[in-house]
């Protein structure tokens with residue numbers, strides 16, 4: 001359950017975390033200047049999805065993803081901001097992206113400038 005530091009972001013490595021479709025990452029999102037810990041839940045396309053949806057092109061590409069800023073890991077209870085000074089009131093935003101159509105659609109509690117490029 002140590003945090004791995006790779007370049008500029010951290011990943012919470014948690015034995016209780018589901019092996020597929022979930023990760024906890026410390027990084028900025030949607031061009032926000034502030035980095036926060038967030039729980040990312042995502043669905044990757046498989047062969048069947050490609051047959052059913054012609055907008056999807058490759059296995060493994062995201063169909064949708066949801067990011068929720070969190071204070072604690074919901075799987076092991078670890079306080080993720082142990083070494084980072086941040087007030088609880090400053091977190092709690094979310095972003096949901098749907099990539100399954102002709103263009104990515106998203107909803108968010110963050111204020112996002114139009115034309116932002118999604119990852």
Ligand SMILES: [Zn+2]
Pocket residue numbers: 001012013014015016017073074075076077078
């Ligand atoms: Zn954990």
